[in-house]
Amino acid sequence: MRQTIRYMTWPFIVTGLGLILAALIGWRYGGSAGALSFFLIAGVLAVLEISLSFDNAIVNANKLKQMTPLWQRRFLTWGIIIAVFGMRVVFPLLIVVVAARLAPWEALRLAATQPQEYASIIHDAHLPIAAFGGSFLMLVALNYFFDQSKDVDWIAGIERFLRRLGEIRGMEIGLVLICMLVIVGQLPDESEHAFIIAATWGVLTYLAVDMLGHVLDNWNAGPGHADLARGGLGAFLYLEVLDASFSFDGVIGAFALTQNLFLIAIGLGIGAMYVRAMTVMLVERGTLAEFRYLENGAFWSILILSLLMFAQTLRPIPEVVTGLLGAGFIGVAFLNSLTWRRKNGDAAD
Secondary structure, eight states: OHHHHHHTHHHHHHHHHHHHHHHHHHHHHHHHHHHHHHHHHHHHHHHHHHHHHHHHHHHHHHHHTTSOHHHHHHHHHHHHHIIIIIIIIIHHHHHHHHHHTOOHHHHHHHHHHOHHHHHHHHHHTHHHHHHHHHHHHHHHHHHHHTOTTOOOOSSHHHHHHHHHHTTSTTHHHHHHHHHHHHHHHHSOHHHHHHHHHHHHHHHHHHHHHHHHHHHHHHHTTSTTOGGGSIIIIIHHHHHHHHHHHHHHHHHHHHTTTOOOHHHHHHHHHHHHHHHHHHHHHHHHTTHHHHSTTHHHHHHHHHHHHHHHHHHTTTSOOOHHHHHHHHHHHHHHHHHHHHHHHHHSHHHHO
């Protein structure tokens, strides 16, 4: 218990400061009633971010194990700045800058003075965001299940079948392209182009990050290049792109609760701090090794999330559904891991 509290010290501090700041912003907009409303919304947004990103913490922890201690520290320091400031503040602004062709300062003014118009622009940009995130995350999940070196199966029959499919070169990209074609067939004509372009960029981004990892891996053979190995810079870039993809759903979903950019940044930022703390705890305490199927559950959650992001281009899906499905897979995997440990105690140790 004491160790857990140690990991959560900074998240608790940020939570307190964030909720106070949210209440102060609410007081400015609506007095005591506004302060209470903003206080509660910030708390709900933090819970939303945690529920949508818990699988992200598990995947991050798995990748961090392969990184050098130096790059682990860099990800957990620089990464949190990028995650909180970049994806929760800059990213929503960038959407408006691109979609409405505004200067950054004008977009910031719009967020502060005309939040409803700002939220409308964000909503209109939802389709390409969901298409990009869906294709990228689907490749992340399929790459895990197609990995020939994977030796732990949770949903055994399906995972063994997927691993056999992985013997076919390029099969994961083929499956993503099939999903893209199915979705395009259901979209109205005016939305097809935006979906195809964004989803294709998701595929290309995944391939570019993966290629960079291989290049750095090979470059590592040279003297003095160890610090930039795949376990360093390549993994760092991979995790940042992955974190950004996970953030899409939370950022867009947050506008269903409030149109205030600053409140969204506070609430999602609080949640991001807990996700980072869980990542550190999973790495340092070796929790993934203790729970046999937890990683499998996380990647099933990613696969479901990618399918839901594609489905969101056709019709709205409540964020609570996304969060509960992801948490459900991880929860069942956790319980199955406990059952396996009880039956195979000596082998687990």
